[in-house]
Amino acid sequence: MALDSAGGTSLLLGREDVPPVHEENAAGRSPYLLTSDHYGLLIPKCLGDLGLPESEWARHIAWDIGIAGVAEALSKQLGAHLIAQRYSRLVIDCNRPPAAPSSIPRISEATAIPGNQGLAPEAAEARRMAIFDPYHRRIAEVIDRRNAAGMPTVLVALHSFTPVYAGIARPWHIGTLYHRDTRLPPLLLKCFRAEAGLVVGDNEPYAVSDDTDYTIPVHGEARGLMNSGVEIRQDLIAEAAGQQQWADRLARILAEAEATLRAQQLLPAQSAYR
Numbered sequence: 001m002a003l004d005s006a007g008g009t010s011l012l013l014g015r016e017d018v019p020p021v022h023e024e025n026a027a028g029r030s031p032y033l034l035t036s037d038h039y040g041l042l043i044p045k046c047l048g049d050l051g052l053p054e055s056e057w058a059r060h061i062a063w064d065i066g067i068a069g070v071a072e073a074l075s076k077q078l079g080a081h082l083i084a085q086r087y088s089r090l091v092i093d094c095n096r097p098p099a100a101p102s103s104i105p106r107i108s109e110a111t112a113i114p115g116n117q118g119l120a121p122e123a124a125e126a127r128r129m130a131i132f133d134p135y136h137r138r139i140a141e142v143i144d145r146r147n148a149a150g151m152p153t154v155l156v157a158l159h160s161f162t163p164v165y166a167g168i169a170r171p172w173h174i175g176t177l178y179h180r181d182t183r184l185p186p187l188l189l190k191c192f193r194a195e196a197g198l199v200v201g202d203n204e205p206y207a208v209s210d211d212t213d214y215t216i217p218v219h220g221e222a223r224g225l226m227n228s229g230v231e232i233r234q235d236l237i238a239e240a241a242g243q244q245q246w247a248d249r250l251a252r253i254l255a256e257a258e259a260t261l262r263a264q265q266l267l268p269a270q271s272a273y274r
């Protein structure tokens, strides 16, 4: 199959489709690099609606409700580079290894995805090359460029989670998700727990693993970056006001964490690269 993956165009994405990678604040000088794997709800035109009724597209299975607004506001407040992916996780999940069965889910929670049944290997490959690859290539390039410029990178992967999963209510307002990094996650947990009235998940509602995640293991852990996922409960950020509120809160907490990391010399003094 002749796919021009280098140019970000392919047989899957036509002229009327937008590129998968969305960026804010690419020149931002913050040590934080923000990613949003489940930012978008778009579907390539040629895939129609994947056979799902509109009611399913509004649900959490298709994207991380509310996180786009939080991510954009946070990027602006911190002066941090945000790299986000515009297509629905039902087209291809950018936080799953492409070989994982959940990469292009045939079923999500209890909903079968008709357009993902019996997919030929070439069709799965086309989704990877058109959407997954350019997104992750861009994250890798940006980290390379920052390293070359002597600019530190702390990777924060932004997500949101549904308040009820498989009939069980989730009590946490926010959670950190991590695996191998022992520097940033405990610091973030400490900051979150210092906030009045916040129910904080420590690797809840999910934990990061090499089999079920991609962004943190590949771009964070394998490259030795400090990193953590941050998951916010969707009912808190469904509207613009909540998104702004949580972006304000996260901006304050991440700034505090940054100051602590500098004091601990886990980040260089500001004058070293600003």
Ligand SMILES: [Zn+2]
Binding pocket: 037, 038, 064, 158, 159, 160
């Ligand atoms: Zn997510």
